[in-house]
Amino acid sequence: MAINAIEPTSDLIITVHNEAELDAAYDVLSKTPGGGTILLGEHEDDDGSYRLYERGGYTTNSHEPIVIKSEDPEDPAPFRWISLRDVENIRLENILVEPGAYGNGGSPLLVQGSTNIQIVDSTFIGTAEKMALVSEDKTMSMGTIRESQDIIFSGNTVEKFW
Numbered sequence: 001m002a003i004n005a006i007e008p009t010s011d012l013i014i015t016v017h018n019e020a021e022l023d024a025a026y027d028v029l030s031k032t033p034g035g036g037t038i039l040l041g042e043h044e045d046d047d048g049s050y051r052l053y054e055r056g057g058y059t060t061n062s063h064e065p066i067v068i069k070s071e072d073p074e075d076p077a078p079f080r081w082i083s084l085r086d087v088e089n090i091r092l093e094n095i096l097v098e099p100g101a102y103g104n105g106g107s108p109l110l111v112q113g114s115t116n117i118q119i120v121d122s123t124f125i126g127t128a129e130k131m132a133l134v135s136e137d138k139t140m141s142m143g144t145i146r147e148s149q150d151i152i153f154s155g156n157t158v159e160k161f162w
Contacts, residue, residue: 003152006091006118008065010034015071017044019051026054026066035064035089040077049078049098056086056114069093076123081108084117091118098125109143111151118152126161 010032014025022038029036043050052068066089070077076096084090099108108124111117124142142161145151 003118003120003154005120006065006067006089006116008035008037008067010036010064012036013039015039015041017041019045022050022052022068023054026068029066030064032064035066037067037069039069039071040095041071042075043077047080049080051080052082052084054084054087054090056088065089065091067091067093068095070095079108081110083110084112084114085110086113087117088115090114090116091120092122093118093120095122096125097122099127107141107143109145111143111145111148113146114148114151116150117148118154119156120152121155123157123159124161125159128160 008029010029012029012032012034013036014029016022016025016038022040025038029038040050042048068090069092073094076094078096078098080099082092082097097108108126109119126142142158
């Protein structure tokens with residue numbers, strides 16, 4: 001089955017280097033006719049990893065298509081966690097999701113109440129070497145997807161999750 005990739009109709013591209021810039025770029029593009037692309041440059045904050053928390057409804061009135069991908073395809077942008085709630089038309093591409101010590105038995109991916117979300121050509125690396133108890137401070141679940149529709153997870157690599 002071929003995937004109809006989410007593609008912005010706008011040529012607007014914004015490069016970011018931290019969460020504040022990522023949030024600001026998302027806010028701008030979600031309201032821009034035709035959406036746009038966010039390129040994830042080398043992260044400039046302390047641990048070098050992004051965190052993405054987007055919640056629709058109260059923050060945006062539009063659902064324009066947004067592609068979020070690594071600026072350098074050979075060096076995927078690292079994320080600790082991604083939370084997408086009540087949003088639409090987002091494509092995450094060529095990223096590295098590695099919760100590390102943040103895991104604490106939780107999951108680094110949440111998609112809730114969302115529509116038309118694509119996560120493609122990315123890598124998810126947990127911390128579990130074997131089946132473990134939540135009390136063992138290991139990332140158990142790669143993610144939770146609930147009350148959502150048209151979610152595509154394709155071409156990804158997943159390691160060390162139970």
